[in-house]
Every structure is written in C-alpha cells, then in structure tokens.
Amino acid sequence: xxxxxxxxxxxxxxxxxxxxxxxxxxxxxxxxxxxxxxxxxxxxxxxxxxxxxxxxxxxxxxxxxxxxxxxxxxxxxxxxxxxxxxxxxxxxxxxxxxxxxxxxxxxxxxxxxxxxxxxxxxxxxxxxxxxxxxxxxxxxxxxxxxxxxxxxxxxxxxxxxxxxxxxxxxxxxxxxxxxxxxxxxxxxxxxxxxxxxxxxxxxxxxxxxxxxxxxxxxxxxxxxxxxxxxxxxxxxxxxxxxxxxxxxxxxxxxxxxxxxxxxxxxxxxxxxxxxxxxxxxxxxxxxxxxxxxxxxxxxxxxxxxxxxxxxxxxxxxxxxxxxxxxxxxxxxxxxxxxxxxxxxxxxxxxxxxxxxxxxxxxxxxxxxxxxxxxxxxxxxxxxxxxxxxxxxxxxxxxxxxxxxxxxxxxxxxxxxxxxxxxxxxxxxxxxxxxxxxxxxxxxxxxxxxxxxxxxxxxxxxxxxxxxxxxx
Amino acid sequence: xxxxxxxxxxxxxxxxxxxxxxxxxxxxxxxxxxxxxxxxxxxxxxxxxxxxxxxxxxxxxxxxxxxxxxxxxxxxxxxxxxxxxxxxxxxxxxxxxxxxxxxxxxxxxxxxxxxxxxxxxxxxxxxxxxxxxxxxxxxxxxxxxxxxxxxxxxxxxxxxxxxxxxxxxxxxxxxxxxxxxxxxxxxxxxxxxxxxxxxxxxxxxxxxxxxxxxxxxxxxxxxxxxxxxxxxxxxxxxxxxxxxxxxxxxxxxxxxxxxxxxxxxxxxxxxxxxxxxxxxxxxxxxxxxxxxxxxxxxxxxxxxxxxxxxxxxxxxxxxxxxxxxxxxxxxxxxxxxxxxxxxxxxxxxxxxxxxxxxxxxxxxxxxxxxxxxxxxxxxxxxxxxxxxxxxxxxxxxxxxxxxxxxxxxxxxxxxxxxxxxxxxxxxxxxxxxxxxxxxxxxxxxxxxxxxxxxxxxxxxxxxxxxxxxxxxxxxxxxxxxxxxxxxxxxxxxxxxxx
Numbered sequence: 013x014x015x016x017x018x019x020x021x022x023x024x025x026x027x028x029x030x031x032x033x034x035x036x037x038x039x040x041x042x043x044x045x046x047x048x049x050x051x052x053x054x055x056x057x058x059x060x061x062x063x064x065x066x067x068x069x070x071x072x073x074x075x076x077x078x079x080x081x082x083x084x085x086x087x088x089x090x091x092x093x094x095x096x097x098x099x100x101x102x103x104x105x106x107x108x109x110x111x112x113x114x115x116x117x118x119x120x121x122x123x124x125x126x127x128x129x130x131x132x133x134x135x136x137x138x139x140x141x142x143x144x145x146x147x148x149x150x151x152x153x154x155x156x157x158x159x160x161x162x163x164x165x166x167x168x169x170x171x172x173x174x175x176x177x178x179x180x181x182x183x184x185x186x187x188x189x190x191x192x193x194x195x196x197x198x199x200x201x202x203x204x205x206x207x208x209x210x211x212x213x214x215x216x217x218x219x220x221x222x223x224x225x226x227x228x229x230x231x232x233x234x235x236x237x238x239x240x241x242x243x244x245x246x247x248x249x250x251x252x253x254x255x256x257x258x259x260x261x262x263x264x265x266x267x268x269x270x271x272x273x274x275x276x277x278x279x280x281x282x283x284x285x286x287x288x289x290x291x292x293x294x295x296x297x298x299x300x301x302x303x304x305x306x307x308x309x310x311x312x313x314x315x316x317x318x319x320x321x322x323x324x325x326x327x328x329x330x331x332x333x334x335x336x337x338x339x340x341x342x343x344x345x346x347x348x349x350x351x352x353x354x355x356x357x358x359x360x361x362x363x364x365x366x367x368x369x370x371x372x373x374x375x376x377x378x379x380x381x382x383x384x385x386x387x388x389x390x391x392x393x394x395x396x397x398x399x400x401x402x403x404x405x406x407x408x409x410x411x412x413x414x415x416x417x418x419x420x421x422x423x424x425x426x427x428x429x430x431x432x433x434x435x436x437x438x439x440x441x442x443x444x445x446x447x448x449x450x451x452x453x454x455x456x457x458x459x460x461x462x463x464x465x466x467x468x469x470x471x472x473x474x475x476x477x478x479x480x481x482x483x
Numbered sequence: 484x485x486x487x488x489x490x491x492x493x494x495x496x497x498x499x500x501x502x503x504x505x506x507x508x509x510x511x512x513x514x515x516x517x518x519x520x521x522x523x524x525x526x527x528x529x530x531x532x533x534x535x536x537x538x539x540x541x542x543x544x545x546x547x548x549x550x551x552x553x554x555x556x557x558x559x560x561x562x563x564x565x566x567x568x569x570x571x572x573x574x575x576x577x578x579x580x581x582x583x584x585x586x587x588x589x590x591x592x593x594x595x596x597x598x599x600x601x602x603x604x605x606x607x608x609x610x611x612x613x614x615x616x617x618x619x620x621x622x623x624x625x626x627x628x629x630x631x632x633x634x635x636x637x638x639x640x641x642x643x644x645x646x647x648x649x650x651x652x653x654x655x656x657x658x659x660x661x662x663x664x665x666x667x668x669x670x671x672x673x674x675x676x677x678x679x680x681x682x683x684x685x686x687x688x689x690x691x692x693x694x695x696x697x698x699x700x701x702x703x704x705x706x707x708x709x710x711x712x713x714x715x716x717x718x719x720x721x722x723x724x725x726x727x728x729x730x731x732x733x734x735x736x737x738x739x740x741x742x743x744x745x746x747x748x749x750x751x752x753x754x755x756x757x758x759x760x761x762x763x764x765x766x767x768x769x770x771x772x773x774x775x776x777x778x779x780x781x782x783x784x785x786x787x788x789x790x791x792x793x794x795x796x797x798x799x800x801x802x803x804x805x806x807x808x809x810x811x812x813x814x815x816x817x818x819x820x821x822x823x824x825x826x827x828x829x830x831x832x833x834x835x836x837x838x839x840x841x842x843x844x845x846x847x848x849x850x851x852x853x854x855x856x857x858x859x860x861x862x863x864x865x866x867x868x869x870x871x872x873x874x875x876x877x878x879x880x881x882x883x884x885x886x887x888x889x890x891x892x893x894x895x896x897x898x899x900x901x902x903x904x905x906x907x908x909x910x911x912x913x914x915x916x917x918x919x920x921x922x923x924x925x926x927x928x929x930x931x932x933x934x935x936x937x938x939x940x941x942x943x944x945x946x947x948x949x950x951x952x953x954x955x956x957x958x959x960x961x962x963x964x965x966x967x968x969x970x971x972x973x974x975x976x977x978x979x980x981x
Contacts, residue, residue, distance in 0.1 A: 279487040324522060333524075338509050339517035340525040352525045370525075374510040378503055385499040392492045396485050408488050415495040419502060428505040 030082050033090035037078055040094045041071045044101030047348060051109040054349025054371075066108065066135055070101055073142045084149040085461035089394060092460065095387045096453045099438035100138055100446070102380070106367055107134050107441055109349055110360050130360065130441055137443035141450030148454030155403040155459045162216025169209035172202035173252075177259040191262050203256075203265045204435070204448035207413065208455075210269065214276045215406035222280035249273040250293045254301070263298075263308065264420050264432030270294055271416045276409040315430040330357045334425045338369035338377075345373025360441040362433050366425050381422065384437070388415040391456045397463035407459045410452055527580065531560040531674070536594040536617030538575050538586055541856060542625030542658050543979050549622070550575045550587070555674070563587075563672040570633040573646075573662040573696050574624055574800075574854065579671035581683055584694070586620060586854065589799040593618040593858050593866070600867065604860050618866055619859040623656035625649075628949075631975030635968040636663035643931075643964070645955040646697035646833035648852075649972050652841035652950045653942060654871040655850030657798060659951075659972055660834075666693040699802040702830035703954050706920030706961065707766045707900075708937045709825030711839050711886060714763060714771075716778050716786040718882040723774070726760040726885050732770035740817035744772045747921070764892035764899040766919065768824045775823020780814040783807060783822055789877035791838045791849055792831065798852050805831035825920060836937040836952025840917070843890065844939035844950050847883035849874045887941065890916035894938075904966040905938060913977060915940055915970065919961035934958030936965035940973055947980040949973055 048067050052060035074097045081088055108131040152158060158165075176184040176191050186192045186199065193200045218225070249270060256266040274290030277283075302308045310327055318328040318335065333356040341351060353359045353367035360367075369377045391411030395404050417434055424431035435445035437452075509517070518526050538550035549571040552561040563578045565571065576585015583591055592598035596605060596617040608615055632647045640663055649659040670682040686694055695701065717723040723730060732752035736744040745768070746752055752767035762770035775783060787793060787807040796802040807822065807829040821827035834852065842849040851872040858866040878886070893899040893916070894906045900919040903909075917938030923930075934955040942948030951969040958964030 275491055279484055279491060282484070282487045319520060324520070332520075335509060336517050336520065336523050336525055338506070339514040340523075340529075341510060342514050343511055352528055355524050369506065369510060374506060377506050377510070381499060381502055381506070385496075388495050388499075389492070392488060392495065396488050401484060404484050404488065408484075408491060412491050412495060415498055419498040422502050423505065426502070426505050426509050428501060 028082075028086040028088075029090040030078075030086060033081070033088075033093055034078055036090065036094035037074055037097055040098035040101065041067075041074060043098060044070065044105060047102060047105040048108065050348040051105060051112065052349070054347050055109070055112050056349075066104065066131055067101075069135055070104060070138065073139055074101075077142045077145055080146040080149055081457060084146075085457050087461045087464040087466070088457040089390050089460035089464065091386065091390050092453055092457050095383055095390070096438060096450070098383060099380075099387075100141075100449075102368075103364070103439040103441075103446075104131060104134050104138065105348070106364060106371075106439065107131050107360055109371070110353060110367065112349070133443075134441060134446070137446045140443065141447045144447055145450045145454040145457075148451055149458060152455070152458050155398070155406065155455070155462055156400045158212050158406070159216045159219070159402045162213055165209040166213030166217070169206040169213055170252075172206035172209065173256065175202055177255075190259065191265060201435075201442065201444035203262070204444040205451075207265075207268060207272070208410070208448060208451055211272060211276075211406060211409050211413070214273055215402050215409060218276055218280035218405055219402045225277065225286075226281040226283055250290075250297065254297050262433065263311065263430075264424070264434035267294070267420055267432065268413055268417055268434060272409050272413040275412045276405055279405055279408045311430045311432065315427070318427070330363065331425065331427065331431055333357065334359075334363045334366035335427055337363075337366045338426065341370035341373045341376075343374045345369075345371050345376055347371060361435065362421065362440070363425050364439045364441070365422050365436050368439070369426075380439075381418070384414075384418045388412075388418075390460070394456060394460035394463050398459050400462070403459045403462065407456060410455060414452065530580075530595065531562070533596070533615045534561055534617065535563065535578070536596065536619045538571075538590075538594070538620045538622060540571065540574075540624040540626050540629065541621045542623050542629075542656070543627055546621070547626045549624075549626075550578075550668075552617075560674065562674055563668075565668045565672075567630075568667045568669060569637075569665050570630055571624070572665045572668050573698055574622065574629070574660050575668060576800075577666075577668035577671040579679065579683070580674075581671070581679070585696070585800060586622070589797075589801070590620045590855065590858075594620060600858070601860060608861070616861040618861070619863070620855055621857040621859060622854055623651070623658065623856045623869075624660070624854070625658040625976055625979065627979035628659035628972050628976040629661065631972045632659040632661035632968075633665075635971040636661050637665075639968060639971075640955050640958060640964070643955050643958045644691065644697055644701075645953065645958065645965075645968070646699075646701065647951065647953040647968055647972065648698050648832075648834040648837040649949055649951045649976065650837045650841045650850075650852055652844035652850065652939060652948045655841070655852045655874070656856065656871075657852055657854050658949060658976060660698045660800075660854070662695070662697040664689075664691045664693045696800070697954075697956075698833045699798070699800050700832070701956075702803060702805055702832050702835075703933045703935070703956060704922035705825035705829060705831045705836065705839075706922030706933065706935050707768070707771075707824060708836060708839060708918045708920035708935050708961070709823070709829060709831075710763060710766065710771045711843065711890070711918050711937065712786050712790055713775055713778070713783065713823045714759065714886050714889065715790075715843075715878045715882055716782050717759070717774055718885050719786070719878050720778065720782060722777055723759050726888055727758045729756050730759050730762060730770050731755070731773055732757055732762050732767045733773075734769070736769040736772050736820070738772075738817040738820055739776075740815070742817060744769055744820060760889045760892055761898075763889040763918075764896050766893075766900050771824050772820035776816045776820050778819075778823070780819040780822060783819065784809065786877070787829065789849070789875050790842055791835060791874055791877075792829075796834070796852065798834070798854050800854065802832060802834055805829075805835035826922060831954075833952045833954045836935060836954060837950050838952070840890075840937040840939040840952060841950035842877045843883050843886050843916075844941055844948055845883075846880040847876060847878040849877050887916055890918055890938070893917050893919065901936070901938075901962045901966045904962050905936070905970050909967075909970060910974070913940060913973065914946075915973060917966065917969070919966060921959070921961045931957030932959055934961045934964035936961050936969050938966070938969050938973075940977065947977060949976050 045067050111130050183194050184190045184192050191203050277286045314328045318332050324332040348371045351370040353370050356363045388411050395408035421434045421436050423429040437449045535552040537548050539546045540549050550565050553564050555562050576587045578587040594617045596615050628649050636645050645663045647661045673679050734751045753761050784807045792805040795804045818827050851874045853869050857868045860866045894901045901917050905915050915938050920935030922933040937952045939950035953965045953968045955964045
C-alpha cells in the first residue's frame with residue numbers, strides 16, 4: 013500500500029463555478045421563501061403578515077456565506093452551500109410552522125413544549141453557523157494544517173464528551189439524555205462538536221498509524237485478521253462509545269462515534285476485517301447493553317412492537333405519533349400548515365423529519381433525502397479528489413458520519429431501525445447541531461477547494477529555474 | 484484509499500436507498516393501515532377540520548337543512564349541528580366522535596368527502612388550494628310530513644314506543660320516517676368530552692332505548708293489517724273471485740288442533756257467511772283464518788315476499804327484514820290460520836306496513852323505498868341522482884283495485900274499523916283507504932295490544948299520493964292508537980302538496 017495509487021487525476025475544472033453556486037443558492041432561497049408563504053396560506057388562508065423579515069435575514073446570511081466562499085475558497089464545490097442553505101431554510105420554515113400551530117385554537121402547545129421565539133432563535137444560530145463557516149474558511153487555509161492539532165483536538169473531543177457525564181444531572185439532562193451542558197436558558201450539546209474534533213483526531217492518528225494497522229496477522233476463513241496488539245485503539249474507541257451509551261443514555265451518538273471510527277479505520281487500511289470486527293463489536297455491545305439496561309431494551313420493544321397492547325399510548329407514543337403523522341401525509345402531504353404535526357412530542361427536534369413527511373408527503377421527504385444524499389456524495393467526491401491523505405480521511409469520515417446520522421435518525425423515526433435520539437442535520441431545532449453542521453460544511457468547502465484548485469502552472473521560458481506561481 | 488472511499492460511497496448509497504424504500508413503505512403502502520389504527524388522533528381530528536357535507540330535506544320542493552357543519556367561533560374546527568333537534572333524528576342519525584348512525588353513517592364517505600365518487604372534486608380542490616369539502620346529501624323527506632310525524636308520535640302515543648313511515652307509492656320516495664322515543668343528535672356532537680360522555684352514557688343506558696330506530700329496526704306482529712296480503716293472495720290465486728264473493732265466517736272457528744279462534748270480543752261477522760269485503764272492513768278473524776288455511780302457509784309466504792317481506796332492505800338505512808319465516812311445522816294448518824291474521828310468527832317493521840299500503844296504492848307494483856334523492860358535490864353539481872326502481876309486481880292492477888275498494892270500506896263504511904278515526908268525518912275532503920291491526924300480545928294475550936295502521940291516499944283526481952304505515956307498541960286498538968297518527972301526517976303532507 014503506497015501513496016502512489018491514491019494520487020488522483022486532477023479534475024479539469026479551471027473555473028471556480030461561483031456563478032453557478034449563486035444561481036443555485038438563489039433557487040434554494042426561493043424555495044424557502046415559497047415554503048414560508050405556503051405556511052401562512054396553509055395556517056390562515058393568507059400570506060404571513062408584513063415583510064418576511066426572517067426570510068430576508070436568512071437570504072442575507074446565505075449570500076454573505078456565498079461572498080465569503082468567493083473570497084476564501086473560490087474553487088470550492090458549488091453545490092455544498094446551496095444544499096446546506098436549502099436544508100437550513102426549510103428547517104427554519106418548519107420551526108416557524110410548528111411555532112404557529114399552537115395558535116388559532118389548534119392544540120399544538122399542549123404536546124410540543126416549544127418557546128414561541130423558536131424561529132428567531134434558530135435564525136440566530138444560523139447566523140452563528142455562517143460566522144463559524146467563515147471562520148473555518150479563514151483559520152483553516154489548508155485542510156492538512158489541522159493535522160498539527162491531532163492530539164490537541166483529540167483531548168478537546170474527549171473532554172467535551174465527558175463533561176455531561178460528570179456534570180450534575182440538573183445541568184446535563186434534557187429529555188432523558190445526559191448529553192447537555194445547561195446553564196439557565198442556555199444549553200449546548202458538546203457531543204456535536206466533539207464528533208468533529210474526534211474526526212480530526214482519528215484522521216491524524218490513522219494517517220500516521222495506518223501502515224501498522226494494515227499489517228496482516230493471522231488469516232481466518234479467508235479474512236486477514238489484524239495483529240492483536242493493533243486492536244488497542246479499536247477497543248478503546250469501542251469502550252468509549254459504550255461508556256457514552258451507558259452514562260449518557262445516548263445510543264445514537266455512541267453509534268455515530270463508533271461508526272465514524274470504524275469507517276475511517278477502513279478507509280485508512282482498506283482492511284475489510286476491521287469493518288467486520290467493528291460491526292461484531294457494535295452488535296455485541298448493543299446486545300449486551302440491551303440485556304443489562306432496561307432503557308436500551310425498551311428501544312427494541314418499541315421498534316418491534318409499536319402498536320402492541322398499550323404501547324401506542326405508553327412507551328411507543330412518540331414513534332407511533334411520528335409514523336401516523338407520516339402516513340397521514342401520504343404521497344403528496346397535507347401541505348405546509350395543514351397537517352397536525354403538533355401531536356408528536358418533540359416534533360421540532362428528533363421528529364422533525366416526520367413533520368416534513370406529514371406536510372410535504374412522500375415526495376417531499378424523498379426530495380429531502382436526495383438533498384442529504386447529494387451533500388454526502390459531494391463530500392465523498394471531495395475526499396476522492398483531494399490528494400492529501402489526511403484530508404481524504406477527514407472528509408471521507410465526516411461525509412460518512414453525516415450519512416450515518418441521517419440514516420440513524422430518519423431510519424429511527426420511520427421505523428426502519430430502533431429509534432435513537434440524534435438530531436437531524438440542519439433541520440432540527442437547536443444551535444449546537446446547526447453550528448456543528450455548518451462547521452462540517454466549512455471543512456467540506458475547504459477540502460473541495462483544495463481538491464479542485466488548478467495545479468500550479470509552471471512558468472515556461474525561465475531558463476532552468478522553475479518558478480511556481482501561487483494560485 | 485480511493486478504493487475504500489468508493490466502497491464507503493456505495494455503503495452510503497445503500498443507506499439512502501434503504502431510507503427511501505422505507506419512507507415509501509410507510510407513506511404509500513402502509514398509509515391506509517396506519518390511518519386505521521385505533522386512536523389515530525390525526526384521522527380523528529381531521530373530521531372536525533373541514534366542512535362535512537350538509538343533509539337537506541327536499542321533499543317539499545324547497546331545501547331544508549337538517550344537518551350541517553358549523554365553524555366554531557375563534558377556532559378552525561367544525562361542529563355538527565342539527566337545527567331541528569329530535570325531529571329528524573330517526574333519519575339523519577348522529578355524527579359523534581364515538582360513532583355514527585342513520586344517514587350520517589350510511590352516507591359517511593360522501594358527507595366526509597372520501598368517496599371515490601368525489602375523487603375529481605377533491606383533486607381539483609387540492610390543485611386550487613381550496614379546502615376539502617363533503618358532498619351534500621339531499622333526502623326525499625318532506626319537512627311538513629316529518630314534522631307532523633314527529634309531533635304525532637311525541638304527543639299522541641301515550642308514551643308507548645312507536646314507529647311511522649310515509650312513502651310516495653308511485654316512486655318509493657320516503658316522505659317521513661319517525662321513531663319514538665327518540666333523541667336529540669345535538670347532544671352527541673358537542674366537542675366537550677365530559678358532556679359528550681355523560682350524554683352518551685345516558686342515552687345508552689335509557690331503558691326506553693331512544694337510539695333504537697323503531698321505524699326500521701323493530702318488527703312487531705302486523706295483526707289484521709296482514710289481511711291485505713291474505714286477501715291479495717286469495718284474489719290472485721282465484722280462491723276468492725271478487726270483493727262480493729262470500730266466505731265462511733263463523734263466530735267461533737275450531738282449528739284442526741282443537742283450539743278455538745274467536746273474533747275480537749267474540750263478535751259475530753255479518754250473517755256468518757259474508758262477502759269478503761264485509762269480513763275485511765269488520766276485520767273478522769275467523770273469516771281470514773279460514774281463508775288462510777285454504778291458501779296454505781307457502782302461498783301466504785309467497786305473497787308476503789312479493790309485498791317486500793323476507794328480505795333485508797337498504798334505504799340506505801339498514802332495515803331488518805320483515806318476516807313470515809319458514810320453521811319447523813310452519814305449514815301446520817292451525818298455525819297458518821293465525822299467520823293469515825298476522826298473529827303467529829309473522830313480524831313486520833313500520834316501513835313494511837307503509838309498503839303494504841304503497842303496493843296497493845300503486846296498482847300492485849311495489850317501488851323500492853329510498854331516502855336519498857340526490858348527492859350534490861361542492862358547488863352543487865349533481866354527483867348521483869336516484870332513479871325510481873320497481874321492487875316487485877306484487878299483484879295485478881285488478882287485484883290491487885279489489886283490495887283498494889275493501890280498504891276504502893274500512894274508513895268509509897260506518898261499520899268499518901277505522902270509520903271514526905280515519906273516515907271522512909275527520910279527514911274532510913281527503914280520501915284515506917286503510918286497514919287497522921290490533922295484535923294481541925303476551926302469554927295468553929295478557930299483554931297490551933300493539934296498534935297498527937296501514938293506509939294510503941290514492942294519487943287520483945290530481946291528489947298527491949302517500950302511503951303511511953304506523954305501529955304503536957302496546958298502544959291498544961289500531962283504529963284508536965295508530966290511525967290518528969297517520970291521519971295527522973297525511974293532512975300535513977297534503978297541505979304542503981295540494
């Protein structure tokens with residue numbers, strides 16, 4: 013295994029494609045604006061009153077992000093920002109719709125305890141997200157520079173993960189999951205940022221250790237098993253995810269961490285055996301914890317028998333509401349503002365996807381899934397195109413974990429897999445997830461810029477000395 | 484690393500394909516089954532979030548709204564409202580969160596707008612962004628006749644339960660359909676759960692069973708009104724040549740099993756061998772008991788079926804079959820004598836009583852009774868319209884004419900059983916032809932008699948035809964307890980249809 017076969021063909025794309033990005037961004041903003049108008053028409057039969065300040069602020073933020081990309085990453089993939097903007101904007105519109113549902117005699121607020129300022133708050137977090145995006149573009153001028161902070165970020169990630177577990181429950185538990193740091197009305201979910209920090213750590217660690225990890229040990233049943241001494245890091249990651257699972261009662265986050273680590277290990281070593289070991293460890297660990305901890309077992313019961321006995325009104329109330337909401341939407345949906353998503357508890361966070369299913373229908377959620385899929389695909393494309401192995405690993409891992417996160421939450425609320433509480437990227441209410449998602453987009457933009465930047469052109473006719481013009 | 488990245492890409496693709504398949508499964512394939520889950524709060528709430536179609540009574544030429552959905556002030560929810568309360572309860576039924584009955588139940592898919600007949604309307608509404616709306620159901624009910632029927636039953640049955648149905652004999656259109664005791668459907672449409680629970684509980688536990696529709700769901704012995712069928716069979720089979728043919732009518736008829744059949748109060752019947760027309764208007768049980776034995780149970784059953792018995796009807800309210808059942812030993816002559824006077828195991832609904840009269844009034848042709856004249860889509864486009872249909876040609880016009888002339892004597896001959904209560908002295912210019920029935924009840928006939936009356940106004944001389952059947956459980960004599968109720972309805976109907 014050498015670096016040589018990883019060297020990619022330079023993509024023949026001299027132009028930055030920023031105009032294409034602007035056009036697609038305007039289209040995304042237009043979709044969001046129409047969705048916003050549809051909410052007003054659906055809820056009250058008329059357009060939302062006054063100037064749509066929220067949407068104008070949103071549009072200004074997105075255009076600012078576009079200008080920053082123009083300035084700091086002119087060769088970046090033009091699809092990334094429009095896709096993220098579309099998701100973020102639709103999330104804001106859905107929160108606006110859910111916030112409004114408590115009025116006009118609808119019983120919304122009875123079940124979804126949601127502050128009426130949720131739209132403005134989400135818009136504020138969007139502003140923070142865009143600011144952080146610009147900061148990432150400024151600070152990380154070259155993605156491989158992050159490699160210097162491998163162990164620093166590793167430590168930061170672990171500390172962020174551990175804080176909720178050691179905080180008193182009054183400052184760390186929201187809706188049953190001990191994954192928060194809360195002080196007064198302010199709360200942060202550090203796991204969202206820990207995931208990014210640990211992704212950098214894994215990438216940096218695996219790039220240096222991958223040759224050792226790729227060394228084959230014994231061969232069993234046609235599979236090259238790794239050497240026992242190399243199992244250490246895998247077992248540590250596994251134990252870490254189990255600890256998250258047990259102490260923070262957060263199956264979803266633990267699955268994301270472990271999944272991210274295993275896939276990055278696989279990308280670094282190309283050893284299928286690591287994947288198999290990882291899957292076996294995860295399945296075994298889940299099974300054991302299901303036997304040991306009732307709340308894990310309960311998730312399986314709810315998944316397999318949501319409609320059995322008193323489950324629909326008891327432990328399976330929320331998933332059943334979500335499923336019935338999606339089914340109520342059918343193929344074309346009720347239309348924004350015309351469904352009853354407010355029956356589903358926490359519809360604004362974990363279950364926001366079911367609200368889209370109810371009001372935009374099957375066609376709407378398929379479109380959303382395709383947008384997510386496209387985002388993942390552009391990320392993986394950047395990973396394949398970039399030459400630097402650290403960037404490859406980092407962006408490959410981050411793109412995969414984005415796909416895995418969508419799979420875990422959408423699969424969970426739609427009954428494909430047991431439900432675990434992770435946020436829906438860009439859509440769910442909440443600042444931590446949104447800001448972390450924008451950081452992820454920042455990293456993707458940065459890496460895609462590096463990957464698509466035209467190779468430095470040697471200047472001819474300068475005698476023997478080759479002068480390289482910085483691009 | 485790129486090979487591994489490509490494999491990871493494929494894995495991501497697989498995850499998204501799984502998600503796409505699963506949302507298709509949930510939102511397309513499973514959608515109906517999930518909508519049908521008990522306690523699906525969305526489907527439940529949905530019924531209040533759009534305007535359910537109205538039910539209108541159009542039998543008097545103008546539209547009278549008898550059930551409508553009204554927007555509750557300050558909300559986006561609709562509540563069902565019945566402007567006439569109890570009057571139309573037996574027809575419309577109720578539409579509550581606990582369930583539905585009556586037209587509300589049978590026409591639910593149209594009223595709710597979910598019927599496939601409304602698919603085009605719904606799709607247009609979806610495209611134009613209009614709210615979904617249920618279809619309007621237009622009933623054949625005549626508000627004048629219905630109001631009279633309700634008032635007559637509520638005021639003049641002495642608290643006995645009763646059912647009344649009025650039909651237009653030439654089309655089968657049901658003009659009035661009432662049941663007593665009844666309920667106020669508005670009590671079941673309140674959105675206040677506590678109040679609704681209380682009302683529902685009270686109506687269900689009420690021993691007088693106000694939710695039971697006695698016009699269509701309860702059968703009682705027809706008593707002497709069944710002599711309409713026995714006579715029709717006798718004329719049609721030639722056993723009796725005409726209305727002036729004489730038949731034996733002893734004061735006491737000794738049955739083959741040794742039992743003695745008396746006339747009411749042991750009266751004699753003419754000279755003991757009267758013309759059938761005299762035996763009919765005097766309602767001699769011995770004469771028709773003897774006639775029944777000569778005809779035999781199978782023939783009586785055959786003609787009962789021709790008059791609409793022995794079959795379930797859907798008008799579209801479900802109607803329990805009026806029966807002359809076959810059973811062990813049902814052809815026994817002694818029992819057949821009782822069958823022929825409506826006193827053995829034959830049992831009919833008030834609707835069937837109206838159908839007896841309607842068949843004779845319509846020259847022997849029985850029309851399919853129906854309640855729904857038209858269904859109107861949003862914007863009042865006609866979605867469906869009822870075409871009158873023949874249920875059976877029960878008897879020939881000649882036989883019908885013979886039976887009619889006998890029924891004429893019941894109300895117009897001073898000796899007729901209903902001369903005093905449905906004759907010209909009470910009806911004035913209106914000509915009512917009828918037949919009374921007083922069915923004995925209980926062990927050794929110790930129970931209260933059921934009062935029955937079947938009658939019609941023929942559609943001759945430009946008059947509007949109407950046939951009425953009424954049964955008062957335990958009411959006493961048909962002529963005294965049942966006939967006046969029918970007269971009230973007929974007077975009210977003809978006043979509105981001069």
